[in-house]
Amino acid sequence: MTPHPAHDTVAETVRIEGARILATLIRTVGDVQLAEDAVQEASLAALGAWPVTGVPPQPRAWLTVTARRKAIDILRRERARPDKERDGLMMMELSGSEIPPDxxxxxxxxxxxxxxxxxxxxxxxxxxxxxxxxxxxxxxxxxxxxxxxxxxxxxxxxxxxxxxxxxxxxxxVPAEGELAGRxxxxxxxxxxxxxxxHAPVDGQAAxxxxxxxxxxxxxxxxxxxLPEQTMPASVLALLLLTDARRPSRVDDQGDVVTLDKQDRSHWDTPAITRGIDLLNESLLRTHGQADAYQLQAAIAAEHARAPSYAETDWAEILRLYDLLISIAPSDAAALGRVVAAAEAADPATGLALLNDLPPSPRWHAVRAELLARENRFAEAAQEMTEALAGASTQPEQHHRERRRARFLHLATSPDDVA
Structure with a gap:
């Protein structure tokens, strides 16, 4: 049976607005599980009602009010438990019809x-x-x-x-004295x-x-x-600098466009400018002693500043990755360092560094590309086959399939190497 179009609207509303609805309900009931159950029941009610009555003009408001009613129903079903006075006061607040402002x-x-x-x-x-x-x-x-x-x-x-x-x-939100620890x-x-x-593990979109x-x-x-705190500023800088490149990450067909082929004129220049400003301000406050977010933002800033992929300062990016790994080691940072080292030196350097890292789908994809740059196309195709065995989004899967097909072709037709 084909799902009703209203079901898609329910799913989209819950996906986009669900956290806001849940947060508002938790404030009232003070119980995460109760609030989650109420939002879930409201979502099921929408699946049944909207195909019949039509999608309401304000879907979030409809779900918020319905979730409140469902919370009251749940509380009534559990009236045998203690603390009935608290539940009664909670029900009075839940019965309000106001939708909280943004x-x-x-x-x-x-x-x-x-x-x-x-x-x-x-x-x-x-x-x-x-x-x-x-x-x-x-x-x-x-x-x-x-x-x-x-x-x-x-x-x-x-x-x-x-x-x-x-x-x-x-x-x-905790008191000022508690903020540093949280x-x-x-x-x-x-x-x-x-x-x-930015990098979902699966799904239909990149x-x-x-x-x-x-x-x-x-x-x-x-x-x-917290405008005086450096960490929120550096996180915001990192997100802005990373997201500035998003308009060029896929083409008109939704296919993946790798960094070296992206049209940089489509990058969000105001976001880049603000991100770099936030990063510089935060570094001034820490007297140049960068934390992990500042270092990641600095790496993103180097990419954003480069007029082209070829003109990227890979030596500086490699230096920043070395600093990042020294204070916040991770597999993602280690793989990023491999790419930077390969660009700053040569593919053989990157391949040697990969041997020290645990394999993963992205590890295999990186190795495939480095092998291809050494014209070892049969090995590259095999590595890309390994990459395809892992979970990924559909666009990433299609990109890897195309790269594997390209490597297989070049393995048998070396004269076609550009």
């Missing part, structure tokens, strides 16, 4: 971020909880992003909700949200525009809240 919703989202990042939760749990509540990712998707299993992710989410309830973790986790969550949109935009918006809010 500025209140924005504050609710910040409260939700800080709740997800409470120090009582482990760093891994904070990221999992934030990806679920802020990004709306399923446990399976979160498992893919964090390289763990769906079962392990589900268990971690359950424990996190239980801990928030048992420890009475407050749903608020800020790194909050910035990590916003950066993870952007990464989930990136999720809404997730990227939401992460940038939250970074803007955090920077406005």
């Amino acid at each position: 500025e209140v919703v924005h504050d609710d989202l910040l409260r939700l971020i800080f709740t997800c990042c409470h120090p009582a939760l482990s760093p891994a749990t904070r990221i999992v909880l934030a990806l679920r509540t802020l990004c709306g990712l399923t446990p399976a998707q979160i498992g893919g992003v964090l390289l763990t299993t769906e079962v392990a992710t589900t268990k971690r989410l359950t424990r996190a909700r239980q801990k928030i309830a048992a420890a009475h973790i407050p749903y608020r 800020l790194p986790a909050v910035c990590g969550v916003i950066h993870s949200l952007y990464t989930a949109g 990136y999720d525009v809404d997730a990227c935009a939401e992460a940038i918006r939250l970074a803007e809010l955090l920077h406005e809240l």
